[in-house]
Amino acid sequence: MNNIVVLLPVLIPFVAGVILIFFKNFSTIQRTISGLAAFILLFSSVFLTYHVYQDGILTLEAGNWSAPFGIIFVADLFAGLMTILSGIVGVACLFFAYKTIHKDREKFYFYPFYFFLLTGVNGAFLTGDIFNLFVFFEVMLISSYILIVMGGTKYQLRESFKYVVINIFASALFLIALAFLYSLTGTLNFAHLAQRIAEAEQTGVFNVVAILLLIVFAMKAALFPLYFWLPNSYYGPPTAIAAIFGGLLTKVGVYAIFRVFTLVFIHNIDFTHSVILFLAGATMFVGILGAVAKFDFRHILSYQIISHVGYMIMGLALFTPYAIAGAIFYIAHDMIVKTSLFLYAGVTQKITGTTDLTKMGGLLRTYPLLGWLFFISAIALAGIPPLSGFFGKFAMIVAGLDQGQYIIVFISLLVGLLTLYSMIRIFIYVFWGEPKIENDKDNPVKIMPLLLPIIPLAALTIAMGVFAEPIFSFSMEIAEQLLDPSQYIESVFKE
Incomplete structure (x- = not known):
């Protein structure tokens, strides 16, 4: 069944970018066009997800070419949720950009490439074949190459070069893996691949392809040991750009890992998911060590991105409905919280002129709302109940204990404690104590326009904790759908 609503989260940002x-x-x-487009995009994503929830998985066949021969878009609950989250992050960062992006940068196509980035992100979530996943990755990455160099500082250009090089290498490896996969199966449609691999007996050779694709997606998601490009790359750009990168880009890689290793490569989960479990533990631990070692607001948050990607992958590796539901809940939490934390870093930099923790202090006296909003997001990231970070993490820990995976459970608990330490350290250095930078208390920096896009994110963080039960029930439905590939396959090939 063709459903144009499936294409709206891709079509709307693309048309907006062209205009x-x-x-x-x-x-x-x-600003007027981009603001309207961002809200329309968010509403269309909610509308799409509602229809998927009511009617089941929706598909759209481009040009009426049926699968596996034509280009197909597929919206299941997981893809729908991810488009909603990208819409929320997109709106928040866009309105923050209105107050922080210099007009000279706006003239260098900031807004068009912002929406082309969202086009690539949503296209990756909704595509029904792995070659078009590559295509939408490239749309996203080309847009990110433009956005990441806006500002043009020497540091920014140097680190952006590393970002470009590693992603070009990942893209080349992606094409090699696709060619290998096509030579083995004769198809690149997700549903058709799932059928062909399930019927094949060449387990070993498909394990090789699976690991190649895992390497590619690990580069995109910043998994250990392929995370090294991220911290400095996300340090240089303007805050709004760093925030949307931190909230969205690595999650596209995470989504790809979830999609491929719940639908296509499930022929030998004892091997593939054991590898993923090791990567999850290593990513969590190495990422948090970087966060603890740094004394720069943005660098700490960049390493926190790496660390918490490990939590998401842990849920997939455990491969039970409860674990995957916890991971999905955690992905939603992390996208919202991580975006808000980068925006807080931008606000404090606006006030103090620095992101160096040792040069900051005492902001709670003059900016109490900013301080307590940050505190809410910080402890949510650490997983303190009853905020959003607790429930997804708790579900994955329980699932790990049920499976006897005590090492990964210990690592996740240790990383949680170190996350709390690193976030409280930021709070103490930035907001507590005596001011280290002279601010006129009678004429403080006007930050309320900067906080307006952040307050809804903080409210969502609280709401996800308060209403955790229905949200987790929805996550369970997504997990059950992912663990039953027949639903996806039947929706693609139904008459």
Whole structure:
């Protein structure tokens, strides 16, 4: 059944980006169009997910070419949820950019490439074949190459070069893996691949392809040991860009790992998911060591991205409904909280002119709302109940204990404690104590316009904790759908 609603989260940002190209010198028009487009995109994602929840998995066949021969888009509950989250992050970062992106940067196609980035992200979530996953990855990455160099500082250009090189290498390896996979199966459609691999007896050779693709997606998601490009790359760009990168880009890699290793490569989970479990533990531990070692606000958050990707992958590796539901809950929590934390870093930098913790202090006296909003997000990231970070983490720990995976459970608990330590350290250095930078208390920096896009994110963090039961029940439905590939396959090939 063809459903144009499936294509809306891809079509809307693409059309908006094209239109915005023609108004690059008109800042007010660009902001008006981009704001409307961002909200329409968010509403269309909610509308799509509602229809998937009511009617089951929806598909759209481009040009009426049926699968596996044509291009197909598939919206299941997982893809729908991810488009909603990308819409939320997109709206928050866009409105923060209105107050922080210099007008000269706006004229260098900031808004068009912002929406092309969202086009690539949502296309990756909704595509029904792995070659078009590659295509949408490239749309996303090309847009990110433009956005990451905005500002043009020497440091930024140097680190951006590393970012570009590692992603070009990952893309080349992706194509090699796709060619190998196509030579073995004769198809690149996700549903068709699942059928062909399930019927094949060449377990060993498919393990090789699975590991190749895992390496590719590990580069995108910043898994150990392929995380080294991320911390400095996310340090240089303007705050709004760093925030959308921190909230979205690595999660596209995580989504790809979930999609491929719950649908396509499930022929030998004792091997593939054991590898993923090791990577999850190593990523959590190495990432948090980096966060603890740093004394720069943005660098700490960048390493926290790496560390908490490990939690998400841990849920997949345990491969039970409860564990995967916990991971999905945690992905939603992390995208919202990590975006807000990067935006807090931007606000404090606006006030103090630095991100160095040793040069900051005492902001709670003059900016109490900022301080306590940050505190809520910080302890949510650490997994303190009753906020959002606790429930997904708790589910994965319980699932790990049920399976006797005591090492990964110990690592996850240790990383949780170190996360709490690193976030409280930020709070103490930035907001507690005596001010280290002179601020006129009678004329403080006006930060309320900067906080307006962040307050809804903090509210969502609290709401996910307060209403954890229905949200986790929804996550369980997603997990059960992922663990039953026949639903996906039947939706693609039904008459």
